[in-house]
Amino acid sequence: MIENNIDIQNPVLSIRNLSIAYDEKKFAVKDVNAEIEHNAITAIMGPSGCGKSTLLRAINRMHELYPSIITKGDILLNGDSIYQMQTIQVRRKIGMVFQRPNPFPTMSIYDNVIAGYKLNGIKLNKNQRDEIVEKSLIDVTLWDEVKDSLFKKGTFLSGGQQQRLCIARTLAFNPDVILLDEPTSALDPIATAKVEELLVDLKKKYTIVLVTHNMSQAARISDYSMFMYLGELIEYGKTNSMFTNPKNPKTEEYLTGKFG
Amino acid sequence: MSVRSEILYVDNTRQRKIRNSIFKIAVILLSVITISPIILIISKLIIEGIGQINFDFFTQLAPDTFQAMSAKINGEKIPGGIVNGITGTLFIVILASVMAIPIGIITGIYLYENKNKWYANFIRNITDILQGVPSIVLGIIGYLWIVKNITYGFSALAGSAALAIMMLPLIIRSTEETMKMVPESIKEAGAALGVPYHRIILKVMIPSSFSGLMTGILLAVSRIIGETAPLLLTTLGSPVINFEIDKPTSAVPLLIWNFYNDPNMIDLIWSSSLFLMGFVLILNLISKRIIAHKEKN
Numbered sequence: 001m002i003e004n005n006i007d008i009q010n011p012v013l014s015i016r017n018l019s020i021a022y023d024e025k026k027f028a029v030k031d032v033n034a035e036i037e038h039n040a041i042t043a044i045m046g047p048s049g050c051g052k053s054t055l056l057r058a059i060n061r062m063h064e065l066y067p068s069i070i071t072k073g074d075i076l077l078n079g080d081s082i083y084q085m086q087t088i089q090v091r092r093k094i095g096m097v098f099q100r101p102n103p104f105p106t107m108s109i110y111d112n113v114i115a116g117y118k119l120n121g122i123k124l125n126k127n128q129r130d131e132i133v134e135k136s137l138i139d140v141t142l143w144d145e146v147k148d149s150l151f152k153k154g155t156f157l158s159g160g161q162q163q164r165l166c167i168a169r170t171l172a173f174n175p176d177v178i179l180l181d182e183p184t185s186a187l188d189p190i191a192t193a194k195v196e197e198l199l200v201d202l203k204k205k206y207t208i209v210l211v212t213h214n215m216s217q218a219a220r221i222s223d224y225s226m227f228m229y230l231g232e233l234i235e236y237g238k239t240n241s242m243f244t245n246p247k248n249p250k251t252e253e254y255l256t257g258k259f260g
Numbered sequence: 261m262s263v264r265s266e267i268l269y270v271d272n273t274r275q276r277k278i279r280n281s282i283f284k285i286a287v288i289l290l291s292v293i294t295i296s297p298i299i300l301i302i303s304k305l306i307i308e309g310i311g312q313i314n315f316d317f318f319t320q321l322a323p324d325t326f327q328a329m330s331a332k333i334n335g336e337k338i339p340g341g342i343v344n345g346i347t348g349t350l351f352i353v354i355l356a357s358v359m360a361i362p363i364g365i366i367t368g369i370y371l372y373e374n375k376n377k378w379y380a381n382f383i384r385n386i387t388d389i390l391q392g393v394p395s396i397v398l399g400i401i402g403y404l405w406i407v408k409n410i411t412y413g414f415s416a417l418a419g420s421a422a423l424a425i426m427m428l429p430l431i432i433r434s435t436e437e438t439m440k441m442v443p444e445s446i447k448e449a450g451a452a453l454g455v456p457y458h459r460i461i462l463k464v465m466i467p468s469s470f471s472g473l474m475t476g477i478l479l480a481v482s483r484i485i486g487e488t489a490p491l492l493l494t495t496l497g498s499p500v501i502n503f504e505i506d507k508p509t510s511a512v513p514l515l516i517w518n519f520y521n522d523p524n525m526i527d528l529i530w531s532s533s534l535f536l537m538g539f540v541l542i543l544n545l546i547s548k549r550i551i552a553h554k555e556k557n
């Protein structure tokens with residue numbers, strides 16, 4: 001059923017027979033199998049309600065915040081099941097960035113970057129803190145813009161800057177994988193371009209999984225694409241070949257704008 | 261078509277203008293009626309009370325009948341102040357806050373986290389009922405539970421327990437409402453960093469809703485600070501400064517009550533009332549400022 005026309009060389013994540021249901025009858029994700037390539041951008045596309053966000057959230061167990069969720073199957077991170085690990089370990093190794101920029105409103109820019117350490121009660125000395133903040137902000141190309149106002153509130157930044165701050169907050173933990181849930185849908189075109197540029201740059205160091213509603217964004221920046229429909233993974237392949245020559249008629253219909 | 265145009269013609273401009281001004285006058289008149297009591301009260305308190313307020317007022321113990329009487333006979337100002345009342349009120353309010361704030365905030369968080377569970381609804385309803393319990397009843401409860409069984413005598417503890425019960429519903433409700441205003445995305449941001457649930461509550465939710473929590477607490481304090489009835493049955497009053505929780509303690513409203521009942525000291529009610537009124541007013545202004553500041557950000 002799944003048109004799987006790729007072979008992944010170095011999988012970081014392996015999703016095995018993953019099914020997720022919000023209640024007994026309503027499956028949001030149905031029996032998904034996929035491997036995610038190391039140091040690449042994988043885009044998950046599909047119409048609204050196809051389960052792409054649920055799948056993404058399952059990768060760092062954020063979906064467990066919903067009460068009475070049912071999860072079957074497994075996800076392996078470098079060969080270890082994330083459902084055997086502690087959630088805190090999973091979420092430190094697999095970071096997540098959300099649709100709307102959500103810096104902590106009570107914290108300064110500086111504190112936002114090291115929020116993961118602060119909130120988890122991990123003690124760092126001042127040099128370590130400074131180093132992490134500077135490195136993370138340089139990685140998201142925000143350092144030059146905010147280095148003089150590090151102790152101002154993060155909410156004073158523009159939307160695009162806030163979103164890059166949120167990415168920096170995730171990078172501060174030095175994760176293996178970064179998950180992004182429609183990271184640019186609340187941003188203007190210029191801020192979007194900056195974030196996209198940043199993601200392409202970040203894939204040298206990190207594995208990136210991106211949910212997007214925007215097909216052209218997937219085409220622009222992703223290396224691999226998944227197409228989901230009604231909770232099923234319909235097609236998974238190299239972005240180039242999928243956009244030029246989709247194997248599944250449903251994928252073709254979606255890509256040509258027949259529905260979505 | 262014809263019916264509508266008829267209606268339009270019947271209603272001419274002059275009549276509309278007259279009706280408009282009548283309505284306008286009515287609105288202004290009614291709002292003046294609404295605010296005039298508070299203006300009259302405050303001006304009366306200031307006119308009668310301001311003369312009594314001086315340095316001694318804040319540093320001296322309340323006078324006894326004899327002192328007041330001899331001052332009156334000699335045509336002097338009544339000596340003394342209300343320092344035992346001020347310290348007593350602060351002591352009782354702080355004790356009540358220490359009891360009510362943690363319980364209230366934790367209950368409020370619980371209600372917020374379990375919005376639709378039946379026992380959360382049950383607690384919410386009970387809280388609403390608690391808010392309606394007359395304060396004198398809480399005084400009786402404080403008397404029965406604490407005065408008779410714990411401190412074996414009138415005590416600050418009994419009074420502050422009764423006042424804490426009065427504060428609880430206000431704090432619980434304001435906590436729940438403020439927590440609702442913290443965006444879900446902030447909680448998610450914490451969870452995505454692997455922060456455990458209790459730390460999200462303590463380090464993300466409470467700081468984000470801090471101004472709201474403060475406002476709720478200040479309003480609860482200004483609600484109880486003038487309470488007299490429960491204190492009459494629990495703390496009784498004291499002619500000296502007291503900071504022991506198992507001893508009778510004075511409070512500003514209790515002093516006002518005593519002054520009122522003593523023909524020699526009745527002049528002192530104005531200054532004491534002015535002080536109490538000013539205190540509540542300041543608390544209200546602070547909480548309004550906090551709300552305005554929060555809305556600006």
